[in-house]
Amino acid sequence: MIPHYQNIHNQFKINGFHFDKEALFQLAYSLIKEGKEHENDLGVFLLDWLDEKETINLTTSGTTGPAKLITIKKQSMVQSAIATGNFFDLRPKDKALLCLPARYIAGKMMIVRAMILGLDLDIMVPSSHLDDLLPNKQYDFVAIVPLQAENSMNKLHQFKKIIIGGAKVSDDLALRLKEIKSEIYETYGMTETITHIAAKKIGEEFFNVLEHVSISVDDRNCLVIEAPGITDEKVITNDIVALQNDKKFKWLGRYDNVINSGGIKLFPEQIETKLASKISNRFFITGLPDEVLGTKVVLVIEGEEQLIEKSIFKVLDKFEKPKEVIFIAKFTETGTNKINRIQTLKKHLEKTV
Known part of the structure; x- marks a missing residue:
């Protein structure tokens, strides 16, 4: 049975401490009142998540046009979190790290995954590097951007599984990442699809879509995404792709570029x-x-x-x-x-x- 967005997993922790719904409210107010900027963002998101509304407002990245406000169902974010958990085999009590801003979708989804899947989540100040990571600290899962990977090669072995998104992984970076023993994946997604809907191991050509996601192309050869439970309608992208089948695709470039x-x-x-x-x-x-x-x-x-x-x-x-x-x-x-x-x-x- 799919958990409701208001249900907090009994194994969920932040920085080693378990929080139920009431305790999360208190934490959120404390972070907003006394926390640093990244903690303020976390507190604001927690209050938004715990209120009585069934939806949440998100801002798109604005990479290819003006940033815009979109409304997402909280239950759809739960479905996305479960799909990610199944794809990467995440289990309750797995240790995860949040090193992305909670202001944007990638950071928000790490928090949702932790609450829904029962992850033990540590919070780090978002930065272009992971230099503050303690040398003896080991994690099961982390989401980072290519710049963080580029600047933290000596830290990546401390993670069992790493997903990299937000921008394309260059061939040069991919070659160096293949030397690291961790399981490292490049992801594909956007705010409209509630973060990633596909992933591939570093060095592979084709992305594999997550469960319940199917893909096709339009007359421009741009990717069309159907993800029941995550998006209500088809998402028509401006990404030109080559399909291997309705579950695998190769990204070629942006139509508008x-x-x-x-x-x-x-x-x-x-x-x-x-x-x-x-x-x-x-x-x-x-x-x-x-x-x-x-x-x-x-x-x-x-x-x-x-x-x-x-x-x-x-x-x-x-x-x-x-x-x-x-x-x-x-x-x-x-x-x-x-x-x-x-x-x-x-x-x-x-x-x-």
Whole structure:
């Protein structure tokens, strides 16, 4: 029987202490009144979760457009938590770590999984690294973003299972992650699907969807998701994929990022993956108008202008090679610290007009 969102698992703990519903109320008020910023966010979410409303408001990341407020059923978040628990074989009393902000969906869902599945959850200050993790501390499960993985390679062995989401895992990072003995997965999802609906082991090509999720593509070859119990309607994405079947897919790139250069369709994300180990600064690939090609491939790099050796482009196919390199002192970011490509480029172009 699927637990109701108001039922708190009797094995659930935060920082080693069990909390029932009444104790969680007291904890939430305490965190809001006396806690640090990340604890305030946790307290606010707990109060939202424990109130009488059956829904909760979430803000989308704003990666590919304006961030927007959406309303999600709490029971749907429970279903998502159970699907994750089944996929990764999480059990009551498993030790988990929350090192993501409770302000956003990924952090909220770690808390929901702990309450529903009976996990023993430790809370850490959200940061770009896990340096504060005690050397002798061992965990069964953690959710992190690629930047945290990149900055914490010497800490990842302390986790039995790791899921990485929020942005694509580069080929270079994937190669290094494969050397770690932990079970490490890249996940696919979004706020609208209540975090991830698919995962793949690092180094594998195809994502496997979670239970009760089925997939198809529309006429743009973009992924369409059906997840009964989690989403009421089909979720039509802007992610171009290659389907192996209705349970497995390979991610190719964003429809809104595709560059049509001289009649050749190019995926910026695939070019970026090839260049990831060649450029130390943050960067992205985009397209700008060109009289001959229609649209030309452009490399945009964060930081002061510097000489870029053409030899780094040897890893790219003929049509993938940038026709121009642009340097921008500081990229514009979304609320979840992702690069906002559209706004970054827009501000740069406004300055050069």
